[in-house]
Amino acid sequence: MLQRDPDAHVRAMAIEVVxxxxxxxxxxxxxxxxxxxxxxxxxxxxxxxxYVPGGPIHRRTKPRLKSISPS
Structure with a gap:
């Protein structure tokens, strides 16, 4: 849908899913x-x-590394 749907609105909504x-x-x-x-x-x-690397949503949703506390 993101690449081939003829409706730009559908492609824009697919951006959010992908x-x-x-x-x-x-x-x-x-x-x-x-x-x-x-x-x-x-x-x-x-x-x-x-959503591409460097984009505002990409930066905001970047997974954070979990710190491991010493046992």
Whole structure:
């Protein structure tokens, strides 16, 4: 849907779904980068930019390392 749906609104909503997996799935990260660079709709490109590495949502949702307390 993110790559092929003819409706820009559907692609923009797909950004939010796929964006949840950019930290754990290389295909999701690649799809986000592709949408940011090549989608015909400026809103879709903008939203995708939020989720690519360095984007504001990507930074905000970055998994934090758990500290292990000494036993």
């Amino acid at each position: 964006g949840q997996f950019v930290h754990t799935n290389a295909l999701a990260a690649a799809a986000m980068s592709s949408a940011q660079q090549g989608d015909e709709n400026s809103t879709v490109r903008k939203k995708a930019g939020w």
